[in-house]
Amino acid sequence: MKERIERLKKLTYIPQKEIAWLIEQAELAVKQREIIEENKRQQEVTVHQFRQAQKDIQQLSGDRKRYKQALEKIITNLNFAIQVAQNELEGATK
Template sequence: MKERIERLKKLTYIPQNDIAWLIEQAELSVKQREIIEENKRQQEITVHQFRQTQEEIRHLSGESRRHKKALEKIITNLNFAIQVAQNELDGAAE
């Protein structure tokens, strides 16, 4: 495309106004294509980051559930140990 633009710039039998307009349109088209390609690239990056984030959220949610269950077991065991100690204290006091 850029080669064509340069070739058009060198032509002398096309009126200057027309050639200037053609060049402007061609350059605009190239810029628009570059912008579209960059937007597509950014969109792909965003989609990839979104999917990674979703996976991380799923992972952390599962980890959080496992930690919560482990803490519930620890609390249950501690409550049981406290109850046993309380019973022993009550038995020793009698």
């Protein structure tokens, strides 16, 4: 392609065939630029979504830890209440 461009630069008259080729190359360059820009945009969207997912995972992990701790406290309190109730039943039956 570089050789063809250099050859065209040296011509004082550019044949119609060569003009068509230049137009085709320019159109291809525009399409390639559009594709590259769209790919960059999609990449930015993907990076944003990934970062948001990371934040969500961290938040859910924290929520899970808090729920687990709360559930452990509830279980401890229920076990204590069960033990108290059993003790009261044993005392009432004696």
